[in-house]
Amino acid sequence: MECKRADPLLATALWRCNVRIRKGDTVEVISGDDLGARGTIHRMFPREGRVVISGVNLIKRHTRPTGQVKTKAGIIEREAPIDLSKVALVCSSCDRWTRVSYEIMDDGSKVRVCKRCGERME
Numbered sequence: 633m634e635c636k637r638a639d640p641l642l643a644t645a646l647w648r649c650n651v652r653i654r655k656g657d658t659v660e661v662i663s664g665d666d667l668g669a670r671g672t673i674h675r676m677f678p679r680e681g682r683v684v685i686s687g688v689n690l691i692k693r694h695t696r697p698t699g700q701v702k703t704k705a706g707i708i709e710r711e712a713p714i715d716l717s718k719v720a721l722v723c724s725s726c727d728r729w730t731r732v733s734y735e736i737m738d739d740g741s742k743v744r745v746c747k748r749c750g751e752r753m754e
């Protein structure tokens with residue numbers, strides 16, 4: 633199933649559709665300039681449908697040595713949020729990006745399952 637963003641009001645619905653990805657997960661970029669790049673999710677923006685991945689989608693920022701926080705003058709690189717539709721979860725078992733499904737355990741908890749190899753991901 634593909635999730636498409638049709639309306640900003642549907643962002644929450646989109647997020648639910650993609651909520652298979654969580655903070656701390658290892659993901660791979662599956663489209664765009666950073667294709668194939670991998671990193672860990674360290675920030676999430678549910679309303680925008682975007683995530684920040686460590687080491688991925690770096691942008692250059694020009695900084696000045698002003699303000700209370702002592703920043704160095706020059707150019708620093710930092711991660712910019714990337715659209716959730718451009719990333720996919722990486723399965724730890726088969727080491728490829730994958731779509732996931734859920735399996736309900738006996739105690740009612742949900743476990744993510746890799747659609748490629750069928751292994752549980754938790």
Ligand SMILES: [Zn+2]
Binds near residue numbers: 723730746747751
């Ligand atoms: Zn797998």
